[in-house]
Amino acid sequence: xxxxxxxxxxxxxxxxxxxxxxxxxxxxxxxxxxxxxxxxxxxxxxxxxxxxxxxxxxxxxxxxxxxxxxxxxxxxxxxxxxxxxxxxxxxxxxxxxxxxxxxxxxxxxxxxxxxxxxxxxxxxxxxxxxxxxxxxxxxxxxxxxxxxxxxx
Amino acid sequence: xxxxxxxxxxxxxxxxxxxxxxxxxxxxxxxxxxxxxxxxxxxxxxxxxxxxxxxxxxxxxxxxxxxxxxxxxxxxxxxxxxxxxxxxxxxxxxxxxxxxxxxxxxxxxxxxxxxxxxxxxxxxxxxxxxxxxxxxxxxxxxxxxxxxxxxxxxxxxxxxxxxxxxxxxxxxxxxxxxxxxxxxxxxxxxxxxxxxxxxxxxxxxxxxxxxxxxxxxxxxxxxxxxxxxxxxxxxxxxxxxxxxxxxxxxxxxxxxxxxxxxxxxxxxxxxxxxxxxxxxxxxxxxxxxxxxxxxxxxxxxxxxxxxxxxxxxxxxxxxxxxxxxxxxxxxxxxxxxxxxxxxxxxxxxxxxxxxxxxxxxxxxxxxxxxxxxx
Numbered sequence: 001x002x003x004x005x006x007x008x009x010x011x012x013x014x015x016x017x018x019x020x021x022x023x024x025x026x027x028x029x030x031x032x033x034x035x036x037x038x039x040x041x042x043x044x045x046x047x048x049x050x051x052x053x054x055x056x057x058x059x060x061x062x063x064x065x066x067x068x069x070x071x072x073x074x075x076x077x078x079x080x081x082x083x084x085x086x087x088x089x090x091x092x093x094x095x096x097x098x099x100x101x102x103x104x105x106x107x108x109x110x111x112x113x114x115x116x117x118x119x120x121x122x123x124x125x126x127x128x129x130x131x132x133x134x135x136x137x138x139x140x141x142x143x144x145x146x147x148x149x150x151x152x
Numbered sequence: 153x154x155x156x157x158x159x160x161x162x163x164x165x166x167x168x169x170x171x172x173x174x175x176x177x178x179x180x181x182x183x184x185x186x187x188x189x190x191x192x193x194x195x196x197x198x199x200x201x202x203x204x205x206x207x208x209x210x211x212x213x214x215x216x217x218x219x220x221x222x223x224x225x226x227x228x229x230x231x232x233x234x235x236x237x238x239x240x241x242x243x244x245x246x247x248x249x250x251x252x253x254x255x256x257x258x259x260x261x262x263x264x265x266x267x268x269x270x271x272x273x274x275x276x277x278x279x280x281x282x283x284x285x286x287x288x289x290x291x292x293x294x295x296x297x298x299x300x301x302x303x304x305x306x307x308x309x310x311x312x313x314x315x316x317x318x319x320x321x322x323x324x325x326x327x328x329x330x331x332x333x334x335x336x337x338x339x340x341x342x343x344x345x346x347x348x349x350x351x352x353x354x355x356x357x358x359x360x361x362x363x364x365x366x367x368x369x370x371x372x373x374x375x376x377x378x379x380x381x382x383x384x385x386x387x388x389x390x391x392x393x394x395x396x397x398x399x400x401x402x403x404x405x406x407x408x409x410x411x412x413x414x415x416x417x418x419x420x421x422x423x424x425x426x427x428x429x430x431x432x433x434x435x436x437x438x439x440x441x442x443x444x445x446x447x448x449x450x451x452x453x454x455x456x457x458x459x460x461x462x463x464x465x466x467x468x469x470x471x472x473x474x475x476x477x478x479x480x481x482x483x484x485x486x487x488x489x490x491x492x493x494x495x496x497x498x499x500x501x502x503x504x505x506x507x508x509x510x511x512x513x514x515x516x517x518x519x520x521x522x523x524x525x526x
Contacts, residue, residue: 035173051343052279054276086496087495088302094205094207094234094299094304095297095301095304096288096297098244098271098282100238152466
């Protein structure tokens with residue numbers, strides 16, 4: 001009986017953890033010195049596909065990606081699975097494309113440091129982790145607190 | 153160092169001494185590139201460090217074409233190393249060195265190939281305008297700039313109807329457009345609303361006995377490529393053109409025009425290419441005659457990916473080496489299945505049913521391969 005109760009509690013905890021992860025709100029962040037305040041979904045897609053390599057002020061885009069949220073970010077922004085996105089980048093690099101593939105971070109602090117130290121950096125992370133060391137962008141004019149924010 | 157490169161060129165292109173000379177120079181060049189990378193700012197600084205990429209593959213193949221083909225064999229086909237060194241936000245140096253068929257060079261024997269596939273300085277003014285100077289892969293069709301990067305191919309081999317060697321009117325066999333060019337190239341991407349266009353225009357030495365160093369005629373290799381991505385983002389259309397005079401064959405004119413299309417929807421991938429080429433014939437004295445032999449080819453490929461891992465595919469291709477005459481057509485039908493162990497590691501299996509005109513009976517060719525990108 002005791003073991004069964006522990007098992008049930010463990011399952012409930014697991015479900016709660018998974019549902020929290022699934023509901024993670026993704027913040028798109030840039031360096032604090034980047035004049036940009038808003039980015040369109042189209043521009044975000046083009047940047048992470050390596051089709052756009054410079055910001056409107058001429059600064060080179062330096063892509064970063066946060067491993068725990070990559071799958072949901074690529075699904076939402078690129079409409080691609082992680083595998084397809086990787087294959088896309090392989091084709092781009094090996095055919096001489098000018099874009100530099102994203103630098104991958106497993107640790108959110110490393111991700112933030114990278115954005116903080118790279119003037120052209122753009123990345124994504126859980127909204128809860130985005131502090132004042134980075135600048136949070138609105139997407140198509142919608143702030144992360146908006147009901148219809150596209151990366152919820 | 154510069155003098156040494158010239159010395160290698162002076163040794164010619166096809167002898168062992170020259171090959172050894174090139175191998176040593178390329179090794180030193182790679183070491184220098186890696187040293188530059190090690191000296192670059194580490195850590196989180198603005199990206200200006202050496203990047204290294206590449207690919208490797210190995211094949212096992214057998215065919216029933218002839219006695220030699222019936223002996224199944226392994227082939228360590230490619231090991232290519234790509235180095236990219238960004239000098240600053242605008243300039244970068246891109247280089248690719250290829251080792252093919254497990255090369256081994258010694259004074260007494262030479263196996264496989266080692267060569268510089270690409271080496272250029274690139275200047276980026278914006279996404280809409282970039283300039284490349286050096287040796288580049290000719291922007292032609294879906295595959296030529298992907299070159300030999302088999303981890304990114306569906307089949308183990310690029311379609312021979314478009315990228316293979318075909319009978320030339322004046323000498324042996326050759327590609328219908330130059331694989332590489334040495335010269336300058338402008339390229340860029342333009343977008344408006346949901347339309348997007350990528351253009352590439354170039355001027356190179358064209359083909360000849362020493363295309364990377366000395367052109368032997370004033371008629372350069374000229375060409376371009378245009379890719380349009382439609383608002384239906386799953387469809388891309390491309391067109392390519394290349395023309396030069398072949399310095400190996402009394403400067404006979406060669407033209408190639410290609411059209412291609414790719415369609416991706418969910419797990420479906422379709423692609424097709426058409427090639428139309430014309431080769432100038434030589435007259436009795438060996439001079440270009442002004443009369444052209446026409447060649448055309450095409451292929452169709454369809455693939456479907458299950459569970460992001462398993463990709464069965466089929467391809468049909470046809471080539472008419474000389475559409476003015478009968479009996480010069482070849483075709484090949486390929487059925488295959490690939491398994492992606494990871495996005496960078498692919499296991500491939502395929503069988504090709506080939507028919508080569510009237511001179512060679514139909515035969516089957518089987519190849520299994522493993523291809524890795526890194």
